[in-house]
Amino acid sequence: MTDTTEVSAAPAAPIASSRRFTASIREALWGYVFIGPWLIGLAIFAAGPIIASLIISLTDFNLLRPEAVQFIGFDNYIKMASDPNVLNSLLVTVKFAIIAIPLTMVASLGLAVLVNSPKLFGRSIFRTLFYMPIQIPLVASTLVWIGFLNTETGWLNGILAVFGITGPDWINSTVWIYPALSLIGLWGIGNLMLINIAGLQSVPSELYEAARIDGAGPWKMFRRITIPLMSPILLYNLVISLIVTFQYFTQAYTMTNGRGDPDNATLFINLNLFREAFQFNRMGYGAAIAWLLFVIVLVLTLLLFAFARKRVYYAGGES
Amino acid sequence: MTAPAARRLRTFGEGGPVAKAYRRYLGKASLTMFGLILVSAFLLPLLFMISTSLQQPGQRTTPGAPIYPAVPLTGTYQGEPYPVYAVPIDGTTRNLMLVDKGRESSVFVDPDDPSATPIEWQGHWRTLEQAWTFSLDFGNFANVWTQLDFPRLLFNTAAIATLSTLAAVASSALVAYGFARFRFPGKNMLFVVLIATIILPFQVTLIPTYVIFTWLGWNGTWLPLIIPHLFANAFNVFLLRQYFMSIPRDLDEAAMIDGASPFRILRSVILPLSLPAVAAVSLFHFFFAWNDFFVPLLYLASKPELQPLSIAIQRYNALFVSEPTLIQAAALMTMAVPVVVFFLAQRAFMRGVVVTGVEK
Numbered sequence: 179m180t181d182t183t184e185v186s187a188a189p190a191a192p193i194a195s196s197r198r199f200t201a202s203i204r205e206a207l208w209g210y211v212f213i214g215p216w217l218i219g220l221a222i223f224a225a226g227p228i229i230a231s232l233i234i235s236l237t238d239f240n241l242l243r244p245e246a247v248q249f250i251g252f253d254n255y256i257k258m259a260s261d262p263n264v265l266n267s268l269l270v271t272v273k274f275a276i277i278a279i280p281l282t283m284v285a286s287l288g289l290a291v292l293v294n295s296p297k298l299f300g301r302s303i304f305r306t307l308f309y310m311p312i313q314i315p316l317v318a319s320t321l322v323w324i325g326f327l328n329t330e331t332g333w334l335n336g337i338l339a340v341f342g343i344t345g346p347d348w349i350n351s352t353v354w355i356y357p358a359l360s361l362i363g364l365w366g367i368g369n370l371m372l373i374n375i376a377g378l379q380s381v382p383s384e385l386y387e388a389a390r391i392d393g394a395g396p397w398k399m400f401r402r403i404t405i406p407l408m409s410p411i412l413l414y415n416l417v418i419s420l421i422v423t424f425q426y427f428t429q430a431y432t433m434t435n436g437r438g439d440p441d442n443a444t445l446f447i448n449l450n451l452f453r454e455a456f457q458f459n460r461m462g463y464g465a466a467i468a469w470l471l472f473v474i475v476l477v478l479t480l481l482l483f484a485f486a487r488k489r490v491y492y493a494g495g496e497s
Numbered sequence: 498m499t500a501p502a503a504r505r506l507r508t509f510g511e512g513g514p515v516a517k518a519y520r521r522y523l524g525k526a527s528l529t530m531f532g533l534i535l536v537s538a539f540l541l542p543l544l545f546m547i548s549t550s551l552q553q554p555g556q557r558t559t560p561g562a563p564i565y566p567a568v569p570l571t572g573t574y575q576g577e578p579y580p581v582y583a584v585p586i587d588g589t590t591r592n593l594m595l596v597d598k599g600r601e602s603s604v605f606v607d608p609d610d611p612s613a614t615p616i617e618w619q620g621h622w623r624t625l626e627q628a629w630t631f632s633l634d635f636g637n638f639a640n641v642w643t644q645l646d647f648p649r650l651l652f653n654t655a656a657i658a659t660l661s662t663l664a665a666v667a668s669s670a671l672v673a674y675g676f677a678r679f680r681f682p683g684k685n686m687l688f689v690v691l692i693a694t695i696i697l698p699f700q701v702t703l704i705p706t707y708v709i710f711t712w713l714g715w716n717g718t719w720l721p722l723i724i725p726h727l728f729a730n731a732f733n734v735f736l737l738r739q740y741f742m743s744i745p746r747d748l749d750e751a752a753m754i755d756g757a758s759p760f761r762i763l764r765s766v767i768l769p770l771s772l773p774a775v776a777a778v779s780l781f782h783f784f785f786a787w788n789d790f791f792v793p794l795l796y797l798a799s800k801p802e803l804q805p806l807s808i809a810i811q812r813y814n815a816l817f818v819s820e821p822t823l824i825q826a827a828a829l830m831t832m833a834v835p836v837v838v839f840f841l842a843q844r845a846f847m848r849g850v851v852v853t854g855v856e857k
Contacts, residue, residue: 211675313784313839364539
């Protein structure tokens with residue numbers, strides 16, 4: 179506080195304004211000091227690498243021979259269009275997303291409704307138990323599920339056999355691997371469930387009371403009140419699920435030790451990227467795949483938002 | 498009809514209060530039952546894991562073996578051990594020792610009464626199933642413990658997670674305080690950028706970051722797992738900022754009048770009042786780091802002595818893929834710490850999710 183004494187020596191009127199001025203400058207400086215770590219990190223770990231990644235994607239950069247790097251224009255991007263691994267990895271990711279995302283959305287909302295119901299004894303215990311598996315390290319939970327789904331030593335097919343169903347070879351079938359991975363994904367719905375519970379609790383209870391007086395049943399109230407009022411939260415969950423699905427890696431890597439078995443059915447975009455960049459050392463190509471992934475996720479997210487805006491508008495028009 | 502009888506009818510009749518309460522109770526009970534079935538099915542793989550990890554290696558592949566941990570039953574007859582089989586006799590199944598094997602008929606002895614007359618049973622003994630008895634085998638855990646050098650893995654995992662959490666919480670608290678309490682040009686725009694970094698897929702920055710760390714000579718060390726967290730991350734900053742903003746400004750102003758510097762205010766006023774949020778962020782980050790797979794795989798793949806649990810058990814699975822008892826034991830040991838801590842601190846976890854998830 180040494181500079182305040184200096185300022186107080188100046189004439190009366192400017193004192194107040196210059197004091198206020200220095201105070202606000204000082205406040206701004208303190209603000210920048212405190213957010214400094216993030217600003218520096220933004221430059222080193224986000225902005226810089228984003229630009230570098232764009233440049234690398236236009237080269238044939240190989241970390242083992244960095245001096246031999248050559249600018250090759252859009253060759254990497256052109257190559258992707260006819261690379262069977264890239265095309266297959268897109269297809270694989272989409273196939274998985276089509277099963278896993280709806281399952282996750284419905285299950286997380288269903289469980290939220292269940293554990294939020296006043297008709298359930300021990301709601302908080304149920305909530306904790308349904309949330310808990312998200313805390314299990316992904317590698318460990320994947321190993322548990324691989325064991326559980328094993329046709330010889332696992333339990334699931336044994337249980338299905340009790341009901342007279344011959345269970346498939348979940349892990350080694352190019353078809354059943356996606357439902358299998360989606361089942362594993364159910365252990366990760368805890369966060370979405372909690373967010374849904376918060377959403378359910380934020381719906382004003384007067385609306386339900388009014389609807390009940392008008393003779394609406396529970397399903398009608400759910401469809402006409404709960405779902406529309408929760409639509410922003412459902413959209414948020416959907417976007418998060420989409421991003422997570424397109425980043426899918428650990429479970430696929432754990433399951434086949436990174437090989438993408440069976441028959442490349444688990445060669446997800448991210449796994450393919452990992453192999454190209456870090457196992458085959460084709461970093462330029464890897465960077466191009468990363469940008470492809472980013473563009474796909476961005477476009478899908480924007481489409482979702484556009485679609486959602488329409489839906490919300492229609493819902494408003496109806497009522 | 499007398500008045501009390503009519504009242505009884507009203508009370509206990511179909512529309513009466515007892516029937517209503519009964520129906521409500523029935524509704525609650527059936528929904529709770531449904532929930533119990535659902536949660537049992539949801540967590541059944543965990544029971545599979547526990548059961549398998551406590552079995553002897555060959556049990557799962559032996560035909561007729563039970564699903565719970567068990568060993569083949571044996572009995573003693575005239576000082577010699579004999580295997581016990583489930584033998585169908587006269588419409589019931591009895592557990593009997595096989596003392597004399599034969600192609601057409603075999604001789605069995607009741608293990609509970611070895612002095613009784615041996616029973617001759619017609620049929621091929623190979624068609625019989627062995628009798629099993631419940632038995633826990635902790636050998637798998639001991640094997641995993643030594644084969645994986647588990648104490649070292651626990652140390653690595655805990656050390657990486659602790660250092661990374663300290664870095665993340667300290668830096669995020671500074672940044673959150675900056676956003677919560679100071680006015681500066683571009684603040685709103687910067688906050689939007691901060692939130693936008695959540696959406697940025699890490700793959701886009703992955704390769705350049707990897708190259709930089711490799712050129713710095715940090716590949717094969719813990720530094721790439723810890724240093725980036727010194728620069729705060731959006732989730733933590735967001736959660737802490739929300740909490741800091743709920744603390745009345747009068748408190749900082751009082752401290753400021755007493756001559757406290759902003760750092761001092763953060764340390765002595767804001768942080769002590771934000772312990773729940775700090776705890777939530779710490780727990781989240783600690784287990785994010787504990788469970789992380791991709792980054793350690795990238796930088797520590799060739800350094801077994803520095804690897805955390807997640808990488809080591811993935812390698813272990815690749816080696817022992819045909820031994821489910823060992824793999825399930827390893828999975829159980831890997832999840833033990835996160836799951837126990839979760840049950841102890843579940844409130845902090847679950848509240849944090851809702852703050853970051855909904856208040857956006």
